[in-house]
Amino acid sequence: MSGANGGMTLAEKILARASGLDHVASGQIIEGRVDLAMMHEQGAQTVAPFHQMGAEKVWDRERVVIAIDHWVPASTEGAAVLHRILRKFATEVNLPHFYDVGNHGICHQILAEHGWVVPGDLAVGTDSHTNMLGAMGAVAAGIGPTEMAAVLALGRLWLKVPSTLRIRVKGRLGPGVVAKDLVLRALGEVKTTGATYKSVEWTGPTIERLSMPERLTICNMTTEMGAKCGLVAPDEKTFEYLRTIAKHPMHPVYADADATYERTIDIDVDGMPPMVACPYSPDNVRPLTDVVNEHIHVDQAFLGSCTNARIEDIREGAAILRGHKVHPGTRFIVSPASTSIYEQCLQEGLIELYTEAGAVFTNSSCSACFGGNMGIIAPDEVCASSSNRNFPGRMGPKEGRIYLMSPAATVAAAIRGEIADPREFA
Amino acid sequence: MDTMKDLIEGRVWTLGRDMDTDQIISGKYLTIIDPQELKKHVLEIGLPEFAAGARPGDILIADENFGSGSSREHAPAALKAVGIGAIVADSFARIFYRNSINLGIPTIEARGVRALFEMGDTARIEMRAGRITNLGTNRSITFPPIPHHLLDLLEAGGLVEKVKVELAQRKAAAGTPRA
Numbered sequence: 147m148s149g150a151n152g153g154m155t156l157a158e159k160i161l162a163r164a165s166g167l168d169h170v171a172s173g174q175i176i177e178g179r180v181d182l183a184m185m186h187e188q189g190a191q192t193v194a195p196f197h198q199m200g201a202e203k204v205w206d207r208e209r210v211v212i213a214i215d216h217w218v219p220a221s222t223e224g225a226a227v228l229h230r231i232l233r234k235f236a237t238e239v240n241l242p243h244f245y246d247v248g249n250h251g252i253c254h255q256i257l258a259e260h261g262w263v264v265p266g267d268l269a270v271g272t273d274s275h276t277n278m279l280g281a282m283g284a285v286a287a288g289i290g291p292t293e294m295a296a297v298l299a300l301g302r303l304w305l306k307v308p309s310t311l312r313i314r315v316k317g318r319l320g321p322g323v324v325a326k327d328l329v330l331r332a333l334g335e336v337k338t339t340g341a342t343y344k345s346v347e348w349t350g351p352t353i354e355r356l357s358m359p360e361r362l363t364i365c366n367m368t369t370e371m372g373a374k375c376g377l378v379a380p381d382e383k384t385f386e387y388l389r390t391i392a393k394h395p396m397h398p399v400y401a402d403a404d405a406t407y408e409r410t411i412d413i414d415v416d417g418m419p420p421m422v423a424c425p426y427s428p429d430n431v432r433p434l435t436d437v438v439n440e441h442i443h444v445d446q447a448f449l450g451s452c453t454n455a456r457i458e459d460i461r462e463g464a465a466i467l468r469g470h471k472v473h474p475g476t477r478f479i480v481s482p483a484s485t486s487i488y489e490q491c492l493q494e495g496l497i498e499l500y501t502e503a504g505a506v507f508t509n510s511s512c513s514a515c516f517g518g519n520m521g522i523i524a525p526d527e528v529c530a531s532s533s534n535r536n537f538p539g540r541m542g543p544k545e546g547r548i549y550l551m552s553p554a555a556t557v558a559a560a561i562r563g564e565i566a567d568p569r570e571f572a
Numbered sequence: 573m574d575t576m577k578d579l580i581e582g583r584v585w586t587l588g589r590d591m592d593t594d595q596i597i598s599g600k601y602l603t604i605i606d607p608q609e610l611k612k613h614v615l616e617i618g619l620p621e622f623a624a625g626a627r628p629g630d631i632l633i634a635d636e637n638f639g640s641g642s643s644r645e646h647a648p649a650a651l652k653a654v655g656i657g658a659i660v661a662d663s664f665a666r667i668f669y670r671n672s673i674n675l676g677i678p679t680i681e682a683r684g685v686r687a688l689f690e691m692g693d694t695a696r697i698e699m700r701a702g703r704i705t706n707l708g709t710n711r712s713i714t715f716p717p718i719p720h721h722l723l724d725l726l727e728a729g730g731l732v733e734k735v736k737v738e739l740a741q742r743k744a745a746a747g748t749p750r751a
């Protein structure tokens with residue numbers, strides 16, 4: 147627990163503001179005012195408790211976003227019913243910001259590209275990867291649907307102020323080595339429980355050089371570290387990214403120079419190779435160069451998910467794919483993170499490039515990421531994936547083996563039909 | 573809904589570490605909302621014999637990082653539908669912990685608890701005293717007191733009941749004419 151008057155970390159600063167206190171310390175329980183609440187299909191389970199609570203209206207309809215993404219368009223009757231419950235609820239309580247089929251995208255990407263979360267915010271969503279929005283210099287955390295009902299009714303929730311794990315990164319990422327490799331490397335050290343209940347604060351010169359999409363990727367996977375939230379301090383890049391799209395006024399805060407960190411991990415990325423998380427855990431991380439030697443056949447490659455399906459990721463993959471074909475023994479699925487990214491791919495000729503090479507380029511959704519919609523693998527199959535989880539059963543059967551990697555490495559695997567080093571295609 | 577009991581006793585099911593939500597309720601069942609339907613598939617991957625064999629009042633004892641992975645409330649909701657008496661683990665993933673408490677399930681972090689129990693043992697939990705005992709071996713360990721706002725939540729019977737009271741009070745206050 148940090149001292150009563152000691153400096154505050156970035157998350158502590160944000161939570162102090164949200165709770166209207168001058169000072170908070172880790173371990174303290176606070177009531178935080180919510181700046182933004184997001185629901186996807188799981189929000190359908192918010193409706194019943196909202197009514198059971200006796201709530202009639204939502205605390206602030208300009209701060210609630212609904213974005214369906216897991217089954218879009220609905221692929222099962224069950225999913226269609228979830229969508230219907232949400233549409234009905236949105237009409238009933240008058241929620242105007244509903245990203246429905248045709249204007250849809252992965253919920254976290256929708257929040258990012260429409261400027262729903264701004265520096266200094268406390269944001270919550272009914273999805274564990276809400277952490278991704280910490281890239282805006284905000285505390286963004288996942289909550290369950292019953293808790294969301296209380297947030298919709300009251301506009302606040304209880305939080306235990308987390309202690310902070312600082313990850314300080316220096317060095318230059320080499321050619322073909324990207325932010326995904328950095329976050330996998332960090333996961334290999336922190337492990338899936340190393341940041342449980344904590345805030346992860348990314349700092350250091352390498353982080354300052356990262357673009358906003360790259361910051362979204364590294365904050366996204368703080369969820370796999372068990373973290374409540376993962377943040378990057380806002381800077382000129384953040385303000386520029388949000389300049390024309392921010393939905394609410396920004397109120398950036400920064401960590402104090404004398405902030406108390408529970409622990410600091412230093413990472414030097416100079417000379418770091420690309421990384422892979424092997425089955426069955428995102429922290430089972432090895433250098434790609436070692437894994438390549440095992441000639442692991444890949445039945446399916448998946449370029450998608452909230453971690454890595456932005457336009458930059460799809461371009462990064464295209465640079466590898468140009469002039470090649472998808473391996474005949476491999477299925478390659480590409481699913482952009484939002485409809486606007488889909489449209490951008492269309493304009494840039496990327497859909498043509500991928501489909502001509504033999505990939506299936508789908509509409510935007512969570513797609514193969516979670517094993518409940520499409521792109522499910524057979525029990526004895528292997529998938530090379532740009533997503534964030536590879537637990538047993540994640541892509542369907544519990545035996546299915548998922549290797550997590552960068553977009554470029556995913557494309558390299560699709561071409562070779564086995565796990566491969568994207569740098570060989572440079 | 574029952575409010576929290578101070579003394580909880582039940583038959584034990586044990587589970588290993590890193591039991592994530594995919595193993596508690598697999599992704600293919602996420603479109604199911606009805607907890608009574610969900611409970612047929614609970615722990616299908618993590619402990620396949622559980623769904624058919626569990627009785628109301630049984631207690632789950634898990635190793636570290638129970639409930640990691642997604643924010644799906646389906647996982648604790650399915651366990652609640654089974655009538656689980658309590659979930660005790662060496663440690664929990666944070667969203668699972670919150671969801672489980674919010675649903676009114678006694679959810680207890682007790683370091684070292686997994687090593688104390690075998691499948692089928694009987695456990696006794698003293699909530700306020702912060703102690704869990706294996707009634708077969710008579711070995712017990714203590715756990716840190718549950719923060720009072722969480723005890724409040726459990727005593728209210730979960731978050732829905734708690735907010736219901738708060739909203740009703742607000743309404744009553746708003747409806748009272750000022751003197």
Ligand code: SF4
Pocket residue numbers: 215216252253273275450451452453511512515516533534
């Ligand atoms: S893309 Fe995958 S990790 Fe991201 S929100 Fe969808 S299912 Fe979850």
